Each structure stands twice: as structure tokens, then as C-alpha cells.
Amino acid sequence: MGCGASQPAPRAAEPTAPEKAPATTGGSVSGGAQGAIPPPSPTPAKPLTPPKSPAAPTSAPSRKVTEVASSKELAKEVTSASSPALNAPSKSPSVASSRASSARREQEAAAAAKAAADAQAAQEEARASRLAQLAAEAQAARDEATAAAEAQAAAAAAAAAAEAAAAEAARPIPVARDSPLIDVIRGEAFDIRDKVKDSMPSMPFPVSAAAKEVVTLANQSANCFANADNLSALRQRAVAGLALLHIYSDLLRDAPPTPAAAAAAAAAVGGGAAVPGGAAAGMGLHAATSTFRDLVAAMSAFARPYCGRGCVLHMLAADPAAEKAAFARLVSELTILADDLMNRARNSRGWSGVPQSLSGRADDALLVLRLGPSYTDHLTKLQGAVKSAGGLDTVCGSPEAFLDSALVIQELSLGSKISKDLAVSLLTAHADRSPARLLQQPELRLLWRTSFGSEAEVSWGAWWEAFPAGIAKLPGLGMGPLAQKLGAMLADELSKAAFQRHVLAANNVIPVAGRGLESEAGISAYALAAAFGAPLTDAAAAGFDDLAGEVAAALASATVPIEGPYQLPPLPPLHVPREELAEKVAAALQGGDGSKCRAVCLVAPPGLGKSTLAVEAAWRLVRAGGARGGVVWVDLAGARTWHDVEARIMIALGLIKDNADGRPRIVSTLRACCSGSRPLLLVVDTIDNALRQPGAADGLWGLLGQVVEGCPGVRLLLASAAPVSLGDGAEVTTVEVPPLAPTAAAKLACLVCPDLETSPGEGSRVALAGRCLPLAVRLMCGLRAEGRLSTKDIEALGTNAARPHASSPLSSAGFAEITVGVIAGCLTALPTAHQVALLQLSALPPAGAGPETTMAALNAYSPATAVGGRAVLAALQRQGLAGISALPGRRTQTVMHSLVRAVVVSALAPALDLNVRPQAEDRVATALLAAMATWGRTYGSREGCSSVLAAARAAQPEMAELMALLTRVNPRVSTNGGPPPILSGEVASAELAAAAAGQRLPLETIVTAAKGFNGDVAELLHGLGALPAMEAVCEALSAPAVGLVANRAYKVEMANVYRVHALALTAQGKFEEAQAHGNMCIHLRSEAARKNPNSPAIASANMCLAASYVGMRLFADAEELLRQAVDICVAAMGESSSHTAWALGALAASLEAQPTKAHEAEGLYRRALEARRTVQGPYHPRTIEATLALASCVRAAERYEEAKTLYDTATAAALRVFGEFHAATATALSGAATCTDGVTAAAAEAAGGDVAAAAKAQEAQHDRAAAVIAALALETADAAAAAYGRGRNYTLQGRHKEAEVQCRRAVDLCGKTLPRDAQGREQAATIAALLALGACLMEVGKPAEAQVVLERALNAKVRVLGTQAHPEAAAIARQLAAAAMATRRYAIAEPLCRQALAMAQHGVGMETKEAAAAMSEYARCMVLQGRHPAAEPLLRQALELRIKSDGEAAVATAAARVALGDCLGAQQDAAGAEPHYRKAYEVLAAAGGTRDRALEAAAAAHGLGLALLNQSKAAEAEGVLKEALEARRKHLGAEHKDTGATLSALAATLGDRGRYSEAEALFRADLEAAEKTLGPRHPNTATAMSALAGCLQAQGRLPEAEPLFMTSRNICTTQLGPDHPNTLTVTANLAACLAAQGRHAEAQPLYEAELEAAKRVHGENHPDVATSLNHLATCLQALGQLDDAERAARQAVSLFLTALGDGHPNSALATNTLGLVLLAQGKAAEAVALLEAAMTTCDTRLGPQHAWTIATKKNLEAAKAATGAK
DSSP states (O other): OTTTTTOOOOOOSTTTSOOOOOTTOOOTTTTTOOOOOOOOOOOOOOOOOOOOOOOTTTTTSSOOOOOOSOOHHHHHHHHHHOOOOOOOOOOOOOOOOOOOOOOHHHHHHHHHHHHHHHHHHHHHHHHHHHHHHHHHHHHHHHHHHHHHHHHHHHHHHHHHHHHHHHHHSSSOOOOOOGGGGGTTTSEEEEEHHHHHHHHHGGGGGTHHHHHHHHHHHHHHHOOSSSSSSHHHHHHHHHHHHHHHHHHHHHHHHSSSOOOHHHHHHHHHHHSSSTTTTOOTTTTTEEEEEEEHHHHHHHHHHHHHSSSSTTHHHHHHHHHHHHHHHHHHHHHHHHHHHHHHHHHHHHHHHGGGSOOOHHHHHHHHHHHHHHOOOOOOOOOHHHHHHHHHTTHHHHHHHHHHHHHHHHHHHHHTTTTTBHHHHHHHHHHHHOOOOOOGGGGGSSHHHHHHHHTTTOSSSEOHHHHHHHTTGGGGGSSTHHHHHHHHHHHHTTHHHHHHHHHHHHHHHHOOOOOOOTOOOHHHOEHHHHHHHTTTOOOSSHHHHHOOOOOOHHHHHHHHHTTOOSOOOOOOOOOTTTTOOOHHHHHHHHHHHHSSSSEEEEEEEEOOTTTTTTTHHHHHHHHHHHHHTTTTEEEEEEEEEEEEEHHHHHHHHHOOOOOOOOOSOOHHHHHHHHHHHHSSOOOEEEEEEHHHHHHHHHHHHHHHHHHHHHHHHOOOOEEEEEEEEOOOOOOEEEEEEEEEEOOOOOHHHHHHHHHGGGGGGGGHHHHHHHHHHEEEEEEHHHHHHHHHHSSSSSSSHHHHHHHHHHHHGTTSOOHHHHHHHHHHHHHHHHHHEEEEEEEEHHHHHHSTTTBBBBHHHHHTTTTTTHHHHHHHHHHHHHHHHHHSSSSEETTTTTOOOOEOEEEEEEEHIIIIIHHOOOTTHHHHHHHHHHHHHHHHHHHHHTTTTSHHHHHHHHHHHHTTHHHHHHHHHTTBBBBOOOOOOOOOOHHHOOOOOOOHHHHTTTBBOOOHHHHHHHHOSSHHHHHHHHHHHHTTHHHHHHHHSSSSSGGGGOGGGHHHHHHHHHHHHHHHOOOOOOOOHHHHHHHHHHHHHHHHTTTOOOHHHHHHHHHHHHHHHHHOOOHHHHHHHHHHHHHHHHHHSSOOHHHHHHHHHHHHHHHSSSSSGGHHHHHHOOOHHHHHHHHTTTHHHHHHHHHHHHHHHHHHHHHHHHHHHHHHHHOOOHHTOOOOSSHHHHHHHHHHHHHHHHHHHHHHHTOOOHHHHHHHHHHHOOOOOOOOHHHTTOHHHHHHHHOOOOOOOHHHOOOOHHHHHHHHHHHHHHHHOOOOOOTTOOOOHHHHHHHHHHHHHHHHTOOHHHHOOOOOOOHHHHHHHHHOHHHHHHHHHHHHHHHHHHHHHHHHHHHHHHHHHHHHHHHHHHSSSSHHHHHHHHHOOOOOOOHHHHHHHHHHHHHHHHHHOOOTTTTHHHHHHHHHHHHHHHHHHHHHHHHHHHHHHHEEEEEESSSSHHHHHHHHHHHHHHHHHHHHHOHHHHHHHHHHHHHHHHHOOSSSSHHHHHHHHHHHHHHHHTTTHHHHHHHHHHHHHHHHHHHOOOHHHHHHHHHHHHHHHHHHHHHHHHHHHHHHHHHHHHHTTTTSSHHHHHHHHHHHHHHTOOOHHHHHHHHHHHHHHHHHHHHHHHHHHHHHHHHHHHHHHHOOOOOHHHHHHHHHHHHHHHHHOTSSSSHHHHHHHHHHHHHHTTHHHHHHHHHHHHHHHHHTTTOOSHHHHHHHHHHHHHHHHHHHOO
């Protein structure tokens, strides 16, 4: 039957006792369209046959339904999957053949066969005769047994009847009692309330329970703000009905049940009508009171809107006709109930003993109940006035004039409790669209509006200034006392902190690591609305403005002594502790040393109380201090996908899910919350639900494994139907949950149904009937408390449910089967209205649903229809068939046990109506779609983001259910126009029932869903990280069978589906598939918008398709679409639109990815960010995203100060919105630190500060960002940028090896996340990472690898620029040349240097800084080749360019002078080098301060000292070299080669001045320090040793110098290799030492080794080879090997002349050597000519006083003398 139809009158159960049918216009509470009240007498239920129950007796009036699923099948379905069948292999018989040898033998065989056949036929005939005889005997035995059984049954029935008659005769006659309530029926509400409270002790259960609800109604009537007359009328009738129940309670208990109730009870127990005391016997009082309680609950729901100040708006907007009809139904149903009560009391045995006086008093109550509806229609009059005034919006816009009307004053009861000022404020606040409109409590709404106006968020300081003191200033009575009461509650800081914590928890902000900034940021109206949106107290639930009570409840729930997250549900009100078991669980979780994750798995089939035990054990652990890190509760009931599981866990931790894998964030957050000494309890309930789903299971196992391995402080408490193993990392204790102990089960029974305690042992009987299974006992006692089953019925039901297991011990599977059988019986005993309501509620998500979704399932949308919905829901909750669940600070959820749901779906649907549940599913889907649309609109607003995300995430189970409903594609079930089973008496087939359970939603709902998938909802889904989950939904909606795609009228809707589908695919990286759907979206939207091609819908379609193009690196194609989208959005919606911002940001990103258009991106990013800030505020996730995009763009332009400000803003917002462990937070932290590095480095350099120290100060923030990235396992472009920034920080600190690691990671991540575009061009970030890596490799001495990296960078840059003539390309070419030079690959380096110079000159001009730098690098290449004369003009030109571009006092100019001075010094032009060194030293010393400047100044001082020394200015050189030595020791260390070089120069200076002892002391101190610091075998120790040896050699102490040289050479050869420059130098020094001692034969091999190594290192034509040849020639001359000496000397002269020219001093030195060899050979004339040329060069270049000049002059004189002698 459709849920919109009214319930029909049931078929008569017995002709002698017809039931009065309810009015056909009203319907039932749950099934009726008007939300009707349940009939006073339950209709005959459609019984559910428990498994293996006996046939129904012929006397039972209820219809038996065909068994849909046995209890065993249902239990198996819920607890575990079936095991695969094992198929045994089959055998095939073999065939034997024989061959006849002769015709005779064949005949004999045939005869024998015939004889055998005849014999067999005779035997078969005899056997058949015998079987017939046996069958006849068996039938006779059966007939005899049947007759005996019938006789026995008749005897048993007779005995039972006799026993029942005896028991009936023995029972005392019931007696009526007087009730004091009669005296106050027409009294004041407070008198009634007090009198009812006083009378409760004398009332039996369940009348006493009904009395509590009447007290609530009396309070509502007494404290209502309006409509008091109507509420008073309902109150009087409720008190009159309660008085009748009180007076006749014993008589009603004694009265026989109604035929319908008896039939239902009999059907529930499988024919228990014959059982004495069964068929609901003795439960008349309970049944009547149950109906009465339903009516009182409905009355309370009717009164609820009038108990708060919000009644003003309710009365102006509610439906008058529906309100009046609801009132009339309440009065009518209560009158029917009263008549039924009196009829049943009169039929009781005790009626004759009722005194006439008491009967007369009862008649007074009946008179009140039988009065017609005295309804005063205030609403019609008020809404007529509203209509006359121009409508509600007009009234709210100017309420003063409207409220001056006498009619309005009268109907609203203005002046009594609501003043005119308060009414004006309430109406004005309603019209105000400011954030205050979201607050439900009138006090909070008015306070926010008056204190903060249109502000959506204020600081906590501002809030505490206004609250609660500002309450006293609000209009209305009682505001002052309320403010005082609140002020007393919130007087101390701890209370305020608890209040703040409650607000944060309600908004899913969990206090975990990195989340502290949220509470510091402030409080928003949205957050406050979420915190106090659901009632926290009974008073608030009844509709009262109980702000003080709500705050008190909030404080109580937020003061649990837990430091971290707190999400522990409260224990259920009817809880029976299982102390031993709970202690065992808590002890298992608390054990261990904290080094391993500990886990407990509660194992039991459904219905044994695993969840309740988990709550109890968790509370025990909390109170014992074993969960100081927090408690996180995750319910996986109904979880089907990993997305759903992941989302639920992240919600529990307060994390915002995105499209990335959430497991790293979950694990990192858990790890941050806890430690071994501060454990956190993670409870995962109904984990087996997810483990049965393949996709969800894999992800969940992976997550639990990571938690076990990475979070030793976590304590896992799992609830599962089967044991769970978590691997070696966790200590898992499996606790099997048994049924309750008999005493505990009896206690539970008495808690549910207190009157069981009045009869000794009755509670134990009921508990044992349910086999002490918690769910079974709870349900059976719930139905007994409602009068549906008697104790005898319960025992029979328990016996029937357990009958299949009577002969064997009970197992877990048996427990589940018994529980299923009990549930089936309980459902059968319910009235039809409750059965329908249960079937409707089964459409809710298994994990629960909020109040709005629950009312939608019950078809109770409006306040009037909600009256009936609330009543039936309250009844089901009393019976235990539905429940309420809530975590601290969260909204309440309607839940249903999994076993109850399974039986309801499998059995009730076929027995009632196959359309009930699908229609409820449709309403649930429609309600959730409406909620999603509202959330989508609000999510895009300025301040609604955080609260919308909190609300949507809290509704994750409902959203997952919506997705599941939308993915159905099975056809709709047709009933062919026939009546539903509820009318026809037929039962649907199992196949049809299964099809109905999985049918798709109606096309109208699907159209609504597709229409709702607009841009706002797409943004919301993106914010929830739910886009990937939409792929299956969109595939289902696109299926042809659904009908959406086939109908051309739904082009817009299908376009929406294709768009969301494309976005879902894009979010998963499926770009090609996304492109196809994006194209379909554009096609459909273009067709739909032919008349308006500039529709915003076209823009959104363009953006969708462009996103797939960007993913495929087709940036130019994306750009075209996005430019069109931007133009459309700006024209249609203006700049200040979230859609415009989206288009602008996407266009900027596509341009930034195109190197030639990257410069256009910044302006677009700025526009996008401004739009986001204006429309969505600073804390929207999209605003944070836009801020980071602009910051990255600005940072790429090296405007670090501006970028840092943006990153700091993004950091604060990301920490607040996302928390510490989120990619956006890591990106913001890293970007801010990198920009700070850039800012501080520039500032320190400009001010002469310490750049390394400034970089060191930012290292912690880089480490923080890196820790987040590592925790999240991010491999994104942002992670690459973070690695690059961290590497740069290390570089600034001089920690190049650590920088290399980070730069390698950056390059690797760029390669993975930033592929080349369609033209094969690398992105800018990739090139920057390559350059950074190349620089690091150069610093750590890996020039060969650096050359490869830099070559890749250069090629990529040229490809991006499209030309080599660009300064950026030139700069990279210079770096590449430097790498080639470092590997001495000068043949490669020199062309690169020329290329870099050409690039610079053509790219930026001839006289530019870049040209000067390129020229200097080219000159350095020449110098390294020993071609100083060729380098000199280049260096002079570079110096001139620097002077022009930078000025004389610039550091770059000073560096150019040092380079030129070095070149001149290498050419022995000390006089020419001195002025350059001196000027450079003056500039650099003045600019000093930083480490780099100090080292540059030291280099200039070193050069100046050498130049002075070479000019015999040793006194001046000494002071300069001491300054250089001090600076180099400070910044490089004593062991550095440059420090050693300066020390050697200083020692030479001291030696030149005859102070060898001082020089020696310096060298010895240097050597001792190196040995102590670095060890005796370090290369730098060898350098210091060689320097000391040189000092000793200079003093002529050759025997002392020799071992030092030899040891130094061994160390260098071993540690550095034979070809290292240090090895070559010390080899030459050792050879010279030996030669100076006349040991030329020993020196020769050393000189030869030096020569060969120089050739290998520098090539054949390098000046260093010439130097080695010159050394060898001198040695060979001393050995008398003059011919060999001549060849070596001539080669040296030739190489020097080629490389350096004939005017170079080195050429002169080699020429001098050749002249001496020739002189020794007797070739004096030739020697004279050569020596004269050498003399000319030395005299000209070095001066007459130079040592070389003096030595050459002596050699020339000797040669001339030899010539004269001849």
C-alpha cells in the first residue's frame, strides 16, 4: 500500500467481538499521509512465521505469511558469508566385453540369461507384494499414533483448560481505586503537574510511565507562549484519560485482550492461543496504556511549537487546516480509547464491585473526554491578517504596524509572555538574512543580531563580552534571570573552555595536534547553530526555550577528563553492567609497555550486545585514565565502499576528506594524538560490515595495518562477528561475548518492564525464555511493556525460536538464529501501523539518520504530520525496535539494529506492501537531495563553508545511502494494478520481494537528482572529497534503462550528470574518459541553450572539459575553453562570483603551465583570489587554494616578501580549516619558509649579516612541512616545491650534501607530477629543480654528474624560450661550462663559454651584467687551461663592463678585479696585479659582514699579499696576509686548502724577512690542529704536512722535510688518487727535495710520474705539462742525460710559447732551462741566444730585482764566459 493512503479497517477477527475501525480520513500514525494517530485498538497484525513453527491453529484469525527467509539464513546473512561447496569428483563405470568362441556357447549363454531373467522377475513380484504389506502395516501404525497423539493433545488441552479455570478461580477479584486526578482535571496546569507527581507512587506500571509524559504535557501547557486554550483542552483530556487508567488499572489488567491483540499474540508465538495465560492474556492494562502514551506523545508534539518564542513565526506560517485536523484527530482518538477502556472495564470480573461513588467520579472524566473538539482557530485569523498585510515577508519587514492590530494582539497572546518588543525583534530577525537567522534559540539569535549584526564570525573574546551578559538586554520577560543563571554557569575559565569545546565538537573540529588555531580563531554563527541545533535536554526536546539547560548539558558533556578527541557515546538508559567482562576488556587494552599497539576484538553474532559492551569498557578505560589521548568512535554499520569507510574515520578525527588517499592523514593524526604514556582509544564498531565488502575490506585492512605499525599509542577496540588478526605489530586479544548472566538478563527484563518485579521469578522466566540474549530479552520485554505479549507468550515464543537447537548445545550461529526467531515473533505481534513504520524506517542508513531524514521516511514533513510521526517513533523506541544514538555535541540519530532491519526487510515487505519501503527510500533520497542542494548553496557563501562541511560530514552515512540508492539500475516493480498484500491478503513471492528491495528510484527522483548536480553541488562534493565516489552514481544515472538519457526533455539534467561524471573521472586521473563526458556535457548544454549561447551553463561545461585537457597537458586547448568561460561568467555573474573565480583560477593555471604565457597568470590569480575572498571569505578551502596559487606565482617571480605574506595567510587558514596534516598546510608552511629564506638572505646580504644563520632560523619550519609531507606520503608538485625549498635552505646554510638529497627528490617528484606539455616542454619548476641540483652537485664535488643535469636544464630552457639568445639560457650555459671546467673537460667547456657569452650579448646586449659574467667565465676557462695571456683581455673587458653597469664600489666589480689580479699574478706581473687587489680588498672589506663577503675579502687580501711579496714588499704583505689567514681560518677552518695557501704565503713572507722560526711555528700549529681535528690520514692533514715540509726545505733542513713530503704524498695518493692536483703538487715538492740533496736518480721517477699524471689530467698541451717537463729536464741535466734533457726542455718551451706566448715569464723560465742544457752540451752560442731572450722577458715582465731575472742573468754571464773561452 502506498504510504500516502490511509489505513483500511482490518478484516474482522471474530464475529462476536468486532473492532471499531478508525475514521477513513485520518489514517494511521506512520502510514497515513496526514501523520495520523494510531487507532486505540491494534489491528490484526500480518504475522511473520518464525522458523520451523507449527501450523497455525484453525481458530487463529490472523493470516500466516509464507516464510521469506529462515532464521538460519538471516543469521547467516548478517554474521558471515557461506562457505564454498566442495564438489567430489564423479566416477564412470567401466564397460567389459566378451567374445563368443562358438555358436553353442552363445546359445547356452542366451538360455542362461533367460532363466536368470525369469528368476529375477519372480523375486521382484515377491518383493512388491511384501512392500505393499509393510506399507499397509505402517499406515495402520501411523493412524494409531495419530489417534493416540490426538487423544493426548485433547487430554493436554483439557488439563490446560482445567488448570486455567482453576487459576482463574484462584485469582483475586480486581478492585477499582480512587484517583486524586479527578479533582484537578479542570484545574491549573501547575496543580495538575504536582498532583500527577504526587500520585505516581500509587500508580502501577505502565500507568506511572504514562504519568511522566502527562507531566511533560502539563508543563508545555503551563509554559506555552501562545495557543494556551487549545493546549489546555488537550491537557484536560490527557489528565482525564490518565485518571481512568489509574482508577481501572486492575480491572483493565484482568479484562480479556481484544480479539485483534489476541490474534496477533497467538500468531507471534506460532499458535499459542491454546496456552493458558497466552495470547496477550492479562496485558489489557499495558495495551491500553501503550495506546494512551502514543496519544500523549502526539499531543506533546502538537504543543511543541508553542513552547518557545519561535511560536510567533509558527503561527504566522503554519497550515491552519492541517493543525485543526491534527487537533481533531487527537481528541477523537482519545475519546475512542476512553470508550474502549470503559467497555473493557465493564467486562472485567471486578466491575460489579466498583462503588457507585467511584463510578460517578470516573464519569466526570468520561464527560471531559466525550466533549466535542473545542478548538480555537487562531491560525486562520492570523494568516488572514498576514495576507491582508501583504504576506509574511512584508510583515517581517515592518512588523510594528502589524503587531498593533487588536486581532493580532489577541490571537498571538501578546503582552502575557511575549511582549510587543520581543515579537518585533523576532520577526525582524526572521526577515534579516544575516547569519543570525541560522540560530534556532531565539535568545541566541537575538543576541547575535543585536551584538554582532551582519558579522558571521567574531573572536572568542568578543563573544564572551556579549554572552551571557548581553542576554539581559534583550526584550522579553525573564531575560535578566536567564543571564544571571548563565553567568553563574560560565563564571570560570574552565567552564568557558568546556563551552568552546562543545561548539567545536558539534562542528566536527576535534582537538588533535595542529588544530589549536580553530579555537583561537573565533566563533561563527554557523558553528553556534550547529552546537545548539539539536536538543540536548528533555525540556528542549519538548520545545521549551531552555537555553540554560542546554548550556548546562553542553558543559557536562564537554568536561570529560580527556585531552584529545572525545566521541564516546553515553551508556543506554536501560543498561545492565557486565562488569567482569568490561574489566577484562579494559585490562587487555591497558596492558603492555606502550611499545606496541594493543587491540581487543569483541566477537559475537549480532544481538549479544557487542556495541554496548564496547561503550561500557571504553567508559571504564576513560575513568581509569587509560585513554588520556582521547576516544574516537567509528561506526561502520552499512559501509559498502572504501570511500565511505575512509570518510567515516576521517570525520571521527575531524579531518576534511579530499580526493587523495586519506590513510596517511588518519595515521598521522592518530600518531600526533597519542603516545605510549598517553594512549588513545579507537573504537571501530560493526567492523565486519565493511570487511564483507571487497573494496572496503582492502582499504580497511591496509589502514589498520598502518595504525598497528605506526601508532603504538593507539588502543584498538573492534566489534566483529568473527575474530580479526592484525599482524605481528599488534597484541590482539579476542574476547568472545556470551549471553548475559541469568541475573543480569533478569535485571534487564525488569528495567524494560518494571512490573515484572512484582511477581517473584517472572523476570527470570522472561530472561530464560530469551536465552539471556540481550536483544531478544529487550524486544520481548518491550512488547510485554506495551501489552503486545504476555509472559506466557514470551515463553512460548522463546521455546519456538530455540526449538531447532533443543537437542544440541547453543553456538554463536544458534544465538543469532534464536534472536531472529524472536524478532520475527515480535514483529508479528505489532499493529499494522507500527509494522508499516518499521518498514519505512528500514529505508534509513544502517548507521542512523538525523531527525529530518527520519521524518521524511515516515512521510511526516510538516509540523502537523510530524505529530503522528513523532508518536509512532516514540512507540517503536519504547519497544526497542528503533533507537536513538548521539555522540557528544552531535545531533541525534535514529538507528535500528541490524538483525531487526534484516527481518523487517525480508519478512515485513512481502507481508505488507512491496511499495512501502521503496516509497520511503524515495522520500529519503528526495530529502537528502534537498539537503545537499541547500548545503551546496551555503557552501559557496562567505561564512557557511565550515558548518556546511561539518553538517555534510556528520551526515556521511546518509550521503553514502543516497549514493547507493542512486546507483540502482534494476527496473521498478509493477503490481499490475492489483491490491497490495496488506489489502488482498496475498503474500508477494520471494523473487518479487527481492526485486522490490533493489529497484531503482522513480524517474522523478532521478530527474531531481540530476537537476541538483549543479555547480554548487559539484563544489560541495569537491570539498567533501566525494567526487570519485560519484563515478558509479553517474554511470547508473546514464544507464539507458533508467530512462534519463533516453528522454530528450532531460538534456539539462543529463548535462549535469555528464559534468559531474567528468569531474569525478578527472579527480581520479582518468582524463581521456573525462574528456568524452565533458564533450557530451558541452553538446547537451549547447543544444539546451541555443537561444542563449552565453549561458553560465556553457561556461561550467567549458571548465569541466578544460580540466580534462589540463590533465592531458593540452594547455592551449584548455586555454581557449577557459577564456570563453571567463568572458561568460564575468558578463553573466560579474567578478564577485565563485564560478567566475573558478574560471579565472583555471585559466591562470593553464597559462602558467605554458612558459610563453606564464606572465599572464598572476593578474588572473589575483582576480580569482579577490573574488574568492569577497564571496567565500578567507577560510573557505577554495580561498586557501587560490591564495596558495597566487603565492606560488609570486614566489616564482622571486618577489619573496609579497609571496611570504600570502603564504602566511594561507598557513593560518589551512591550519584552522584542515589542521596540521594536510597537503595545503604543508604547502603553505614550506612556501612561507622558502620565501622567508629569500627575504632574510637578501636582507642579511644587504646589511652584512649572516645568511647561514638566517637560513638556520627557518630550518624548523621546513622540517615541520617535510614531516607533514612524509606523514602524508605526498608525491605532488607541491611536495616537489617543498623539497626544493628545503634544499635551498640547506644550500644557504652551506650544507650542500643535505641539499643534494632534497634537490634530487624535487627533480624526481617534478618528473612524476609535472610532465612535459604537448610540445615536449618542461615546466618552470622542473627546470628550477634541475638547476638547484646541478649547483649542489658542483658544491659536493660531483661536477661530472652536475654537467649531465645542467645540460638537461639548458636544453629544457632553450626549448621553453624558443631561442638561445636569452639571459636565462646564458646563465645556465655558464653553469654548464663551470661543470665542464671542474671536470677539466676544457674542450667542452670553452665552446660553452663562448655560447654563453654569445647568448648574453644577443639576448640582453653587449654591455650588460650578464655579458660581463659570461665574459668572466670564459676568461676563467682560459685561466684553468693556463692560457693567462688570452684570458687577460677578456678579464679587462669584463671589469670595464662591471664598472659601467655596477659602479666602482660594487661587490661584483671587486670580484672582477680579483679575477684580473689572479691572472696577472699568474703571469708574474705582481706590479700590475697589486692595484686591482688593493681596490678589490678595500671595497670588499667595506661591504663585509656576511661570510661570503669575508671570504671574498680574504681572497683579495691573499692576492694582494702575494703581489706585495713578489715585489719584495714583505713587511706590508705580512699584515695583509695575516688578515686573510684570520678570515679563512674563521670561515673555512684551519684544514681548508685556501687557509693552507694563505698560511704558506705568510710563512714565505716571514722567511723572506728571515723569521723562519715564526713561519715554522705557524705550520706546526696548523699540522697539530689538523691531526687532532681530522686525523692523521686526512687529505687536509697531508696538505698541512706538505706546507711544513716546504718551510723546512726553505730553511735548508732537507732531511727533516723529506719524510714529511713522503708521508704527505702517500696520504694524498691513497685518499685522493694519483691524479689529484694535491698529489701532483706534493710529488713535485718531494722530487725537488730529493734533487736539492743531490739525489737526482731518486727524484727522476717522481718527476716522470708527475709528468704522466699532468698529461692525464690536463691533456698534452696544457701549461702544467710544460712545467712538469721543465722539472724533468732539470733533473735529467743533473743526471747527465743531456739529450733527454734537451728534448724535455724543448717540449716545455714549445708548450709555453703555444699556450702563453713568448713574452710570458714561464716561457722565459723554460727557455732558461733549455739554455743551461745546451750550455752543458757545449752549445754555448745557442745557449747565449736563448738566455738573452729569457733575460729580456724577465727583465721586462718581472723587473731586474726578481729572483728569476737575477738567476737568468747569472746563467747568461756563464754562457757568455763559455763562449769567450772558446
